[in-house]
Amino acid sequence: MAAAKKTPAKRGPKPAAKKTTAKKTTAKKKTAAKKPAAKKAAAKKPVAQPVVANKVVAAAEKALEKANLVVEKATEGLAKAKEKKATVAAKARVSKTAATVRQLDAAKAGLAKAQANLAEAKAAAKEAAFNLKLAGVEGSIDSVKEKSAERVTAFAQGLEEKKAGDLEKALASFEEKWLLTREKANVRKVKAFQKKEETKIAAAGRKIKTKISALKKQQAEKLKSKPKARKAKA
Incomplete structure (x- = not known):
């Protein structure tokens, strides 16, 4: 009876192993279902070039916006520095103490720094504006290239469409010219x-005439010889 109790304990872990295999199969199915996403990414590749051109222009626009914000902040800072200097200078006129002199010097230094910051910000903004203009020009070159490629493709397609008709026309023209030249050559x-045949006819005529004259001579000789033969028999 103790052996009969142990057997179900050994069979217990087997269903758990089946569950793990079922999990693996589901995991494989999930990974297999994600494969079409890679195909969608591959289908977007032809749009890569125009997107890059737009990114360059967009980056230049963002850089110009940032530079303009820096100019605005530098302008505000310069205005504050001027106000501070004015207030400190007013104090220094009333009481020329060492502290007010130091404050006036610090205000002057702050004003000079603010002026330098504004000049630097304006220079950076000018450079950003130039970069934006340059990016637009480069983008226009790309658009010109694209339009040129489209025109070349359309021109090639037009030539391909006209090929059969042009060939037919060329063959008809060639046939007409060839027939005219052949006709002239045939006449020649x-x-x-005909001249060769005429010379042959003339030669044959001469031969016939000589033959006729020979036959006539032979006939004349025969006629002359016949009476003499009759006299001899008498």
């Missing part, structure tokens, strides 16, 4: 052949 060849 016929004339030359």
Whole structure:
């Protein structure tokens, strides 16, 4: 009976192993389901070039905005420095103590620093504006290149569409020219052949005439010889 109790304890861990395999299969299915996302990213590749051009312009615009904000802050700082100097100078006129002199010197130094900061900020803003203009020009060059490529493609397509018709026209023109030249050549060849045939006819005519004259002579000789033969028999 003790052995019968131990057997269910050994069989217990087996269903747990099946659960782990089921989890693995579900995990594999989830990872397999994520694969179409990679295909979508690959489909967006042709749009990469115009996006890059827009990013350059957008970055230049942001840089110009930041530079203009720095100019505004530097302008506010210069105004505050001027006010501070004015107040300290007014105090220094009333009481010229060492403390007021130090405050006036510090206010003057702050004003000079604020002026330098504003000049530096304005220079940076000018540079950012130039960079934005340059990015726009570069973007226009890219658009010109794209339009040129489109025109080249359209021109190539037009030539491809006209190819069959142009070939037909060229063949018809070639056929017409070839027939005219062939006709002229045929006339020349016929004339030359006719001359050869005429010379052959003339030669044959001469031969026939000589043959006829020979036959006539033979006939005349036969006629002359026949009466003499009759006299001999008498």
